[in-house]
Amino acid sequence: QVGMRQQWELGQALRRRYRDFLSDTYRRQEIFIRSTDCDRTLMSAEANLAGLYPPGGQEMFNPNISWQPIPVHTVPESDERLLKFPLAPCPRYEQLQTETRHSAEYINKTKENWQFLQMVAKETGIRDISLESIWSVYDTLFCEQAHKMDLPGWVTPEVMTRLKELKDFGFEFLFGIHNRVEKARLQGGVLLDHIRKNLTKASNASAHQNLKLLAYSAHDTTLVALQMALDVYNKIQAPYASCHLFELYQEDDGNFSVEMFYRNESGKEPFPLTIPGCQHKCPLQRFLELTDPIVPQDWEQECKVSSSMHDTELFVGLAVCGSILLLLIVLLLTVLFRIQSQPPGYRHVSNEGEEHA
Template identity: 85%
Template sequence: RQIFIRSTDFDRTLMSAEANLAGLYPPDSQEQFNPNISWQPIPVHTVPEAGERLLKFPLTPCPRYEQLQNETRDSAEYTNKTRDNLQFLQMVANETGIRDVSLESVWSVYDTLFCEQAHKMKLPLWVTEDVMARLKQLKDFSFEFLFGIHHRIEKARLQGGVLLDHIRKNLTKAANSSTHQHLKLLAYSAHDTTLVALQMALDVYNGIQAPYASCHIFELYQEDDGNFSVEMFFRNESGKEPLPLTLPGCQQTCPLQRFLQLTDPVIAQDWEQECQAASTAHDTELFVALAVCGSILFLLIILLLTVLLRIQSQPPGYRHVSNEGEEQA
């Protein structure tokens, strides 16, 4: 076996995988079962959507990631972007009938209009070129919101770093002759958010949503001295050669060990543990307040018990009688 193909469990990604394989591996004379069909069956592996923990992002549930997203919503960049586009977003909501159009949901409006435009459908009158351009700019921002803007590295550990860790292990395995891995190609058919998550983890994202049929390529080479190196490319336009990508801190042809070293910070050692929600300042203040209230209540109970014990310790029927009259007599 020389190739392994994995797809998310969506019709469009499965179809993309199959279409790409039909182009990559046309049958030779022995494999062609029908002279009129230049195609051969190649398996595409997948898992149910509910169990997808590698290719569909953002990965959820992850309480710490949700905390980071809430912090991102409070960041100056996010709040300023919301303020500057508030009237525009309200206009889009009014025209579409969607109740809540935000920086996080506006991508769906653009995506629908883009698909209609690509299929030569007539767009609504309110959708001018300027409106489409602004929707695209906000849609690109929404992708950055998912995986960057605030605490990019920690977000990467919880998101794109998961896929990068899988890729790193496969590169290491391929470079290790003792593993006897003979795969020449591992391909994943997934989504634009998959590419953004991965490229944000690698810190090579260009801030623009990946177009249809985009591909991030990792190539492993063995050099003349026996060492291995990694090269990356991004194919985002069919009519041009893939663009070389350079991992920050390395050259385009990056030694494998250096590649692993530079990407270590975005690899979670225990994803489940790191996804646990961190204590916030509000949680700490609440804990302190409860502790103080508990201590005061405990002291009041001790004081009350002391008073009750002192009262009960007096002899029954005892009463102090003044001897002032006897002294006068």
């Protein structure tokens, strides 16, 4: 119920923020909600909407229920290509992750925490625990802690702090550390492209848009992927019920500007985010220019590993195989030569004895 309450409070906060923008009552033309096809994100969206649109008057279909049904749209998880990160399959992204694992920062981080990782592996029974997988340990313990459950004896406050630090690093590993911009094009840039198109469409006066609010209910990795693409990520895992806001304003001169806000703490107003290279109130065209390099032109094509890399790998593979084959031939010829050049020893004596017999 803690998560439900957090989302309900977020919905109420959005109602207060946009009370002069959204209609007092739910109008389906004004809002569209999209969620990943996961129970928890669908439930989060529904709890949020309960706070955003509390029913009143004719909306009360049952006087004992202060709630009204509002549609939440989704697609099957197998078809999800917008909100569930990391997006897959993407061979080029996997190649970048392999390169990241060989970066100095990743190697040094692993060395610094090797003994701690081994301790966690021993206490949890999880084999091959790493900087990439330790998030699952922290998540489990954090949830147990949030629900007032007793933690294992080895989980001290210091251990929880260190687990959180490593989890934050693991999130950064997914979308940064090495070649952040290219990773962004293959990951968070996909969602950003969708957001950019909606902002552009909303700024088109001839489109006569009734839609006022487009909301996504997704995951912490979704938010990290988006913020890493925008280069505004604070390197701290997003807490539950976090919210990244994009607001489009029309100025007095008719031009449009974009403002971003981030709400990561209940009870406090969202704080402003500024994309590097622009002021907080960023002109829409400038916003589009700055984000253009991190938006894929053809995601499927960019996810392919370039043929030159394939050719190089093939050449190296053939060279290695050729070298091994040559070594085997030389070894075989050497053995044959030694057999042929071996002195007769006492074999002639044995043969002569056999002839006299």
